[in-house]
Amino acid sequence: MxxxxxxxxxxxxxxxxxxxxxxxxxxxxxxxxxxxxxxxxxxxxxxxxxxxxxxxxxxxxxxxxxxxxxxxxxxxxxxxxxxxxxxxxxxxxxxxxxxxAPQHDLPPIDPSRLTAINWDGVNFRVESQTSQRKPESIQAFMSSYLRAEEQFDVLIDDDRSGEASDLVGLQVDRSELVVTLVHCKYSSAVIPGARLADLYEVCLV
Structure with missing residues (x-):
């Protein structure tokens, strides 16, 4: 060749x-x-x-x-x-x-490592920003949040059916490609809660 x-x-x-x-x-x-x-x-x-x-x-x-x-x-x-x-x-x-090698004996996530996000202005019942770029949607908020808090070479923002994730961040770190996947899901009520219907929505897609 x-x-x-x-x-x-x-x-x-x-x-x-x-x-x-x-x-x-x-x-x-x-x-x-x-x-x-x-x-x-x-x-x-x-x-x-x-x-x-x-x-x-x-x-x-x-x-x-x-x-x-x-x-x-x-x-x-x-x-x-x-x-x-x-x-x-x-x-x-x-x-x-x-x-x-897979690690099957990993301990649960330490709660002290979790950081709560300020969701002010977000309508939890609106998942996708659609072509209208709805600013109150979960997807629009997470897109803005990731661009402000993370460093990506490419951030793919897509909510069509069959996508790998709603937001896909790509970053080249020397010889490694670091991929960040963020999948957005709405709440069935105005106030989020531990509802079985919402669990099914997240896990059975």
Missing amino acids: NGPGAVPIVVCVWDGLTYPGIDCSLRSPKFLKAVPPLWQVPLSGLFATIESAHPVFEAISDEATTSSRGHSVRLSVWLNKNKQTLFLAGDRMIDGDRYL
């Missing part, structure tokens, strides 16, 4: 033959339990990870090479430079150098 922004084509060379890099995925050998864990590249033997949470690949058998734009390097060098995303059992994954 040529031209600005073109993605270089990576190929693997093994035993004198060339294979597209996309066909050389990592997979864990079946029924194999090893410490450190082993990953298999189908056409180049086995690779060991030195530490599963921060994988460093090294070959423990004959090794293939990779070639891109005329430069050839050993496959282990390429893997360590271009970190892979590995999906593991139990909803765990290794994303580059980060080991991510």
Whole structure:
């Protein structure tokens, strides 16, 4: 591929033959339990990870090479430079150098960390600002609140059916994309309260 922004084509060379890099995925050998864990590249033997949470690949058998734009390097060098995303059992994954695992034993939110918002001037029975930009709506208030209190590179303000959220804030933080989702729901009465109907409105959308 040529031209600005073109993605270089990576190929693997093994035993004198060339294979597209996309066909050389990592997979864990079946029924194999090893410490450190082993990953298999189908056409180049086995690779060991030195530490599963921060994988460093090294070959423990004959090794293939990779070639891109005329430069050839050993496959282990390429893997360590271009970190892979590995999906593991139990909803765990290794994303580059980060080991991510669900935390099912998190304690409840500490009430001292919650901040009450001043809702003066908001009609809790009006959820969407619609195309009329109703200033008394919950959505219009939250849009103004987020723009005043948070820092976003992009703030998407949308209330059409099927949207991911009424307000979506996007912020690039170095190599990370931080996404803030705010979903607005109205109250079935003028004064908000612990009503089952309102709970259904929020949870069963």
